[in-house]
Amino acid sequence: MAIISDHTRKNITGDSFLKGTFILALAGIVVKVIGSLNWIFVSRVLGGEGIGLYQMAFPIYLLALSISSAGIPVAISIITAEKLAVKDIFGAKRVFRISLTLLAITGLLFSLLTYFGAGLLVEYKFIRDPRAYYSVAALAPAIFFVTILSSYRGYLQGWQRMTPTAVSQIAEQIFRVVTMIVFATLLMPKGLEFAAGGASLGAFAGSVAGLAVLIYYYWRLEAEIKQQTGPLACPVSVEPVGGIMKRIFKLALPVSASSIMLPLVANLDLLIVPARLEAAGYSVEQATELFGYLTGMAVPLINLATILTASLATSLVPAIAEAQARGDRLTVFQRTAAAMRIANLITLPAFMLIFLLDAPISQMIYNAPNAGPAIGVMSTAIVLLGIHQVTTGVLQGLGHTAIPVINMGLAAVVKVLLNWTLTAMPELGIKGAAWATVADIGVAAVMNMYFVNKFVGYHFVLADITKTLAATLVMGAAVYAAYDEMLLLLGSNTFAALIAIVTGIVVYGLVLLFTGGVNERDISRIPVAGPVLLKILHSAGRLK
Template sequence: MVNRFLQGTLVLTIAGFVVKAIGSINWILLSRVLGGEGIGIYQMAFPIYLLALQVSSAGIPIAISIVTAEKVARCDYTGAKKVFTLSFNLLFITGLLCSLLMYFGSDWLISSGYIIDNRAYYSLIALSPAIFFVTLISCYRGYLQGWQLMTPTAISQIIEQLLRVVVMLGAGYLLLPYGLAAAAGGASLGAGIGAFGALVVLMYYYYKLPRLADGTPLEGTGTSQRANELHNKTTATGNDTDTTVTDEMTPSDSLSQRPVIEKESSGSILYRLIKLAIPISLASVMLPLVANLDLFIVPRRLAVAGFSTGEATELFGYLTGMAVPLINLATIITAALATSLVPAISNAKSLNDAKGVFYRTSGAMRITFMATVPFTLMLYVLAEPVVTVIYNAPKAAEATQILAIAIFFLGLHQVTTGILQGLGKPTLPVINMGIAAVCKVILNWNLTAIPWLGIAGASYATVADIGVAALLNLIWIKRYTGYFLDISILWKNIVSAVIMGIAMYFIYGYIAPLMPMFLAMVISAAIGGVIYVIIMVLLKGLDRHDGQRMPIIGRFFK
């Protein structure tokens, strides 16, 4: 189970890197095709599209994942299918309504002056079908993740991005002779076509799952390996009876021997889905809300500190447009880990397996330490060459170096949020994010206005925001699972990363004058990574057992 959980995390991590890489290349090429003005037209329609997606699907996908995982853990496969059917019907309606509203409301958005450039009209109507397809995608992904199947999500993400990029660049280029409005509208078509491709992939994986009617597997359908294992090895717990299904039992035997499962009504399932979805949706709204607070406060307080409007805008761009994306990129692993954790924790909790919840939590936190602490030191040491190579903006190094500290806290926050959602406590992360946001506003208002701090003050406020939210999550996890930070593991990561950082500092300083900056940066990071692993092994922070648990390479440690 642990190895399978790690495999799911690895699959999502690889997909995340691939999608990010394709997206970055696409954005560079699309900018060359459309130019700044064309990108501006496209960007005017995109926030409306994102808002419509939030309304159409809200937090339903994670809710589907949680409830499905509970049903599967109890071998209630008919109940799991019922969760999907109800969710699909609900999201079909909301997705279709939001898609039609955007399509027919495009004229009003232009005529009312909400969107000031009427050239965005074609982009609005081109994006509207994507809302329907993406809403359905969220249903399939949530359901398949509830079965702890992460490969469909990963493959669908890659297919979606590839199709999106091909259509955006192709249509944008072909329609450019007809004007920027037409070209931006053509580029916007990529979202819908990419989403449709992803939907086809997910439907294929969905129909590979076992079809169950009245507890009996239907014949003539493909069954994934994971589904077979769940049929054959799941332990179902009833009121007074525990039934352990062995490898020797067939799916039909296991179904006949497990306790009778009380069927849950459609109304009860919908109520639980909505109850879980609302706080999850609020959590997703908190991120753009905090970003808008930054937009309102930071430039104004920089002006108070003595910076001109142009300087304030430039510094704000360094923080939000350059440093923050690097931090998000560095936490792709923990973002994937959090996605895998939700159904895994929910599965164990539904079986009242307190030890399983604890071990999954502690295991996830151990991975979090190894996935964030070294990257924190790497970016801190190499901040200047990184922003110079990627953005050609060495002045962004200060904000990036400070924000590098947030890599650890952001990874911690992502994973702890996944744990709390898996425990059926999705409201807690929202409350914690709200408290952290208040702290950030206070710090932003005061620190950013200090002349010798400036944008550094806003950077420290961002670190504090993420750190407070993560710490509050940990306090609640301690209450519900008994787990808090494992200092015996964390200190080994910190010591190894500090030694790595010191070595990288001197290595880069020595080789930077001898070769191109990019090459010096890559060599320093690679040597630093090797040093980190060696020190971790010497401190017994990594051992043969950890190697065996790793997907793909685990067989080399046996």
């Protein structure tokens, strides 16, 4: 078996665990900021009803995309990391080539099925509003390109190179946003359904741009491998294609089910929520608008608040897999503990900010204060979603890929039951659907934590959580007071909300420093910005 040396492997493999997380988080922030600005413009062009049409098509796109990729990108990441841990570069490259071929076939198949099946979805009332047909048809071509794109991301992440993913995400978002705004505006005179379809074309433009970036980084990696290792002969023994496929599917099928679960639940929402809102007394148009508030406004805000935890989960998969392949249990525990601690430090204050400023933030971003109630309820899911994301990454890295999907399946049953019951209550309406989503995430998170404790031995440290909670409560009081005072003083919701958010962040950081919730070691471990922040704090006398 041809191998690479430890020195060569360390030179070629890219980012450390925390550095990779920082890179992905930074890219995630840029992507979300661009996306948030996009939704401001698109929401103003399409309105709640147009956003509802777009969101009725999007779960179908996600479902087709998840089935077409079949969890293979995560499997690529895991297997590549394992191969590199034992210095088998040929095995890693062979896995990528085989999986890329498979994904190209499945991506093309599901892209065609989605395009030609859009009419049937409307005909059989799977989509209750026939105007959403154009959005489904416009999203179909993107499935092929996103599927190919995901295979490149999985391979590069297996090398623990997160920069390609980060850059491709930014390029993908820029092209998607520009396309959405331009075509939604141009097609609005033809009708709302055509404008929503035009906005859906953004997924195609973004996927092509993101794929081009990843191909560039892939060829750069190939060049570096040749430079570090020189001309490499073929390995003496080649692992059979059947053996590789068996290993891929063993990891991919549970991950696939986990990936499919999210769009599947979203499609169940599409079937249940609008219908149950109608049962509560709302018209079809009103139900569509409320559905847009929840899925097109509240959910993106929650995802924005969990950028870092999503990045942690992505970085954890190859990092945990590599340590597990080397039998290094201590490193597995340390990486898990670091990720969970960072998750709590981020998600608790994010929850408080959105919970207290639900309507002001909704007014500021979407010009839709009526989305505030759904956003307020959904804010309680931020902490739970962070825990769920990180624990899923840990379990997948350990090779227990079936556990998260089983937990998500059980949680989805709870959500369906609550959706059916709570959404039809006139006094709850769309808030009932939001509470059902919170319960869904919460049940999955708690079950994941049980298994992480079982396999890793990790559990929450009460002292750390207490300090974080205390800082969050003080921050909440500061935010509440700052918003009211600034609103009276300035008379502007936007400026009042922004000042309140900045005030809250500053207060939260200071309380953590004074109570020992974060220390010098924590700050020093922040990539790039850590040393600079340490110098500032030392100069200010905040650290000894």
